Amino acid sequence: MIHKKKITTLFSLAVFVLIGAAASLPQKNGRNLQVLPKDISDQMLDSIMQSYNKALSVSCNFCHSPAKAIFPVAPAAGSLDFALDNPMKETARRMMQLTIAINKTYFYFDTASRPEYLKVITCKTCHQGHPFPPEN
Numbered sequence: 001m002i003h004k005k006k007i008t009t010l011f012s013l014a015v016f017v018l019i020g021a022a023a024s025l026p027q028k029n030g031r032n033l034q035v036l037p038k039d040i041s042d043q044m045l046d047s048i049m050q051s052y053n054k055a056l057s058v059s060c061n062f063c064h065s066p067a068k069a070i071f072p073v074a075p076a077a078g079s080l081d082f083a084l085d086n087p088m089k090e091t092a093r094r095m096m097q098l099t100i101a102i103n104k105t106y107f108y109f110d111t112a113s114r115p116e117y118l119k120v121i122t123c124k125t126c127h128q129g130h131p132f133p134p135e136n
């Protein structure tokens with residue numbers, strides 16, 4: 001009897017550990033960088049993403065898809081799967097490449113900085129707070 005109880009306890013513990021692991025997956029392994037440097041710090045990545053929100057006057061979900069359930073855990077309401085790709089994210093990647101290329105080609109004065117982090121031309125230069133840049 002005692003033995004059976006132990007096994008039940010161990011089994012429940014294992015289930016909890018698995019649920020915990022599944023729940024933390026989207027955050028922990030949430031990188032799929034193809035344009036930004038792969039060794040970028042969390043802080044730098046976050047501040048760049050915040051700058052996109054501001055430049056286009058959008059929220060993170062403009063480019064990032066809703067998180068899917070990872071059985072048996074349903075995602076928290078409104079949570080996003082940042083690593084998942086979608087067409088808007090791909091468009092944004094091309095925009096990032098364009099912006100980096102302009103800075104790297106024409107404004108790479110401070111070679112101590114990485115071209116991906118130059119801010120002479122930014123999303124805001126063209127977008128001015130709109131998803132589609134206004135025609136002047």
Ligand code: HEC
Nearest residue numbers: 030031032033034035036049052060063082083089092093
């Ligand atoms: C204009 C579109 C856009 C907006 C808005 C945006 N992101 Fe991103 N985000 C991207 C793109 C594109 C990538 C992938 C960059 C790459 O491939 O180097 C990315 C990558 C990420 C990643 C790493 C996952 C990955 O794909 O490598 C995280 C985390 C992330 N964004 C969080 C955020 C957060 C938090 C916000 C809101 C504060 C936000 N993003 C707003 C476009 C956007």
Ligand code: HEC
Nearest residue numbers: 052088091092095096099121122123125126127131132133
């Ligand atoms: C040189 C000017 C310029 C810069 C710099 C620029 N963009 Fe754009 N972007 C545009 C133009 C123009 C369009 C509209 C293209 C069209 O009409 O299809 C656009 C469209 C987009 C779209 C699609 C919007 C939609 O609703 O379909 C996204 C997303 C975007 N840009 C993100 C960015 C991000 C993020 C950056 C900075 C990394 C950036 N852009 C930098 C000019 C620019």
